Amino acid sequence: MVILPSIFALLNQRKKRILQVAEAALPEGQFRAFRSLVLDELGREGFERDVERLVAERKQGMVGAGPHAQRKEVPHE
Template sequence: MVTLQEVLRLLDQSKNEALLLAQSSLPQSQFEAFRKIYLNIFGKNGLEKELARLYAEDRKQDRNGQE
């Protein structure tokens, strides 16, 4: 079984690569705005939070014997 930590680690790697690409392509002020929006979408209050919720929900179903 894949753990949430493994998924989040892979997500962090991809986020870092995307942010490096944006930083190399955008002026500093635009990069800062992009970074803020990007992390709101994919970071701890965005996709990461949703993945954690889904993972917890799936684990709960497994404990209850449901599919």
């Protein structure tokens, strides 16, 4: 899917900014721990993997279902 690389590029810009501010504000040891946490949670093994999995699951569910596969249920009273 073409949009995922665009989303991840935007996310990487935000991660970079967050890490720049943290590096300026934290002592070196704390920054290294913070950097590791941010990259684990928001990187390839965290958020990015979760998004890829969700997109793949959604794509699988839509295969052969046609354009109106995700209809909302309307309760009958």
